[in-house]
Amino acid sequence: AQKITQTQPGMFVQEKEAVTLDCTYDTSDPSYGLFWYKQPSSGEMIFLIYQGSYDQQNATEGRYSLNFQKARKSANLVISASQLGDSAMYFCAMREGYTGNQFYFGTGTSLTVIP
Amino acid sequence: DTEVTQTPKHLVMGMTNKKSLKCEQHMGHRAMYWYKQKAKKPPELMFVYSYEKLSINESVPSRFSPECPNSSLLNLHLHALQPEDSALYLCASSPRQKRQGEFYGYTFGSGTRLTVV
Numbered sequence: 001a002q003k004i005t006q007t008q009p010g011m012f013v014q015e016k017e018a019v020t021l022d023c024t025y026d027t028s029d030p031s032y033g034l035f036w037y038k039q040p041s042s043g044e045m046i047f048l049i050y051q052g053s054y055d056q057q058n059a060t061e062g063r064y065s066l067n068f069q070k071a072r073k074s075a076n077l078v079i080s081a082s083q084l085g086d087s088a089m090y091f092c093a094m095r096e097g098y099t100g101n102q103f104y105f106g107t108g109t110s111l112t113v114i115p
Numbered sequence: 116d117t118e119v120t121q122t123p124k125h126l127v128m129g130m131t132n133k134k135s136l137k138c139e140q141h142m143g144h145r146a147m148y149w150y151k152q153k154a155k156k157p158p159e160l161m162f163v164y165s166y167e168k169l170s171i172n173e174s175v176p177s178r179f180s181p182e183c184p185n186s187s188l189l190n191l192h193l194h195a196l197q198p199e200d201s202a203l204y205l206c207a208s209s210p211r212q213k214r215q216g217e218f219y220g221y222t223f224g225s226g227t228r229l230t231v232v
Binding site for chain 2: 031032033035037042043044045046047050052053054089091093095102103105106107108110
C-alpha cells in the first residue's frame with residue numbers, strides 16, 4: 001500500500017485565492033511526522049511545514065497551514081492568498097517510527113497560479 | 116541560501132565518461148542522502164549514509180557509487196552512465212532524531228541536473 005497518497009496531479013488557482021492540496025497517509029505506527037515540500041522549476045526542495053502525530057494543534061507557517069485530521073489520516077496543505085510564485089510542485093512526505101530513517105514521498109501536485 | 120551545497124549545478128557527460136557529484140553540509144547532520152528525481156515525479160532514494168554506515172537501494176545500478184570522506188561531505192561517483200540516468204540528483208541531510216515522536220525534515224541541496232549524451 002502507498003504510504004502517502006496525493007490524488008491531485010494538477011491544480012489551478014486564481015491569484016489571491018486560497019487553495020487546498022490533498023494528502024492522505026497510511027501508517028500503523030502511532031509516532032510519525034508529516035511534511036510538505038515545495039519544488040519550483042529550479043529544482044530545490046523547499047521545506048514548508050511540519051505536523052507531528054502528537055501535536056494537538058494544526059501547524060501554521062505564514063500563508064501555509066496544515067489541516068491535520070488524524071482519524072481520517074489526512075494532512076492537507078492550505079495556501080492562503082496565492083501568489084504567482086507559489087506555482088510549483090508540492091510534495092507531501094512522512095517519517096515514522098522510532099528511527100524515522102525512511103522518508104516517504106507522495107507523487108506530488110503541480111500547482112499553477114493564474115494571474 | 117541553501118545549507119546543503121551541491122556542485123556542479125549542471126553536468127553533461129558522455130556514456131564513457133567518469134564524473135563526480137559533490138554534496139557538502141556544515142550543519143552537523145549525521146545522515147546524508149542521495150536521491151534521483153525524474154521530471155514531475157517524486158524523488159527516489161539511492162543511498163543513505165547514517166553514522167558512517169551506508170545503506171543502498173538495491174535497485175540502483177553499480178555505475179553509481181557513493182563515497183563519504185567525512186561527516187560533512189558526500190560524493191556520488193558516476194561511471195559509464197546511460198541516457199536514462201539523465202535526471203535531477205538531489206542531496207539531503209537530516210539531524211539525529213533526539214527522542215521518539217520528534218521528527219526532523221530533510222534539508223535539500225539545489226540539485227545537479229545531469230544529462231547523459
